[in-house]
Amino acid sequence: MAFTVYARMKKLGKESRKDLPASPFALERRPKTLRELLTGLAMLLAEDYNGRKDSGQLLPFLTQGEIRSQAAAGKVSFGVHGGAYASAQEAAEVAVACFEDGMYRVFCGEEELTELDGAIDVAEGAAFTFIRLTMLTGW
Numbered sequence: 001m002a003f004t005v006y007a008r009m010k011k012l013g014k015e016s017r018k019d020l021p022a023s024p025f026a027l028e029r030r031p032k033t034l035r036e037l038l039t040g041l042a043m044l045l046a047e048d049y050n051g052r053k054d055s056g057q058l059l060p061f062l063t064q065g066e067i068r069s070q071a072a073a074g075k076v077s078f079g080v081h082g083g084a085y086a087s088a089q090e091a092a093e094v095a096v097a098c099f100e101d102g103m104y105r106v107f108c109g110e111e112e113l114t115e116l117d118g119a120i121d122v123a124e125g126a127a128f129t130f131i132r133l134t135m136l137t138g139w
Contacts, residue, residue: 011132
C-alpha cells in the first residue's frame with residue numbers, strides 16, 4: 001500500500017516564489033527517518049526518469065499547459081534525450097550525501113528536519129519543502 005507525501009522545491013534568491021506547487025509522491029511505505037524519506041524519493045524519481053526514457057515520450061512541441069506546469073517546477077524542457085539510465089541506488093546515495101554536505105535543507109511544514117536517522121512522525125499527505133542552498137546543485 002502506497003504512502004503519499006507532497007514535496008515542493010525552492011531555491012534561495014530573487015526569483016524565489018512564495019506559493020510553489022507541491023507534487024505528490026507515492027512511496028512504498030511510510031518513512032520513519034529523514035534518510036528513508038530521501039532514499040524513497042530519490043529512488044522513485046530515478047525510476048520515473050527511466051520510465052520516461054523507456055516510453056519515448058519526446059514531443060516535438062510543448063502545449064501552453066505543459067509550459068506552465070514545467071515553469072512552475074522551475075525548468076521547461078522537451079523531455080529526456082539520450083544518456084544513461086539512472087541507478088535508483090546511486091540516486092539515493094547522492095541525495096543523502098548532498099544533504100550531509102549542506103546543499104539543501106528539508107522542512108516538514110514549519111519544522112526543519114536536521115537529523116538523517118532521527119525519528120520523524122509523518123502523516124499521510126504530509127508536505128515537505130526542499131530548499132536548495134547552493135547555485136550548483138542543478139535544480
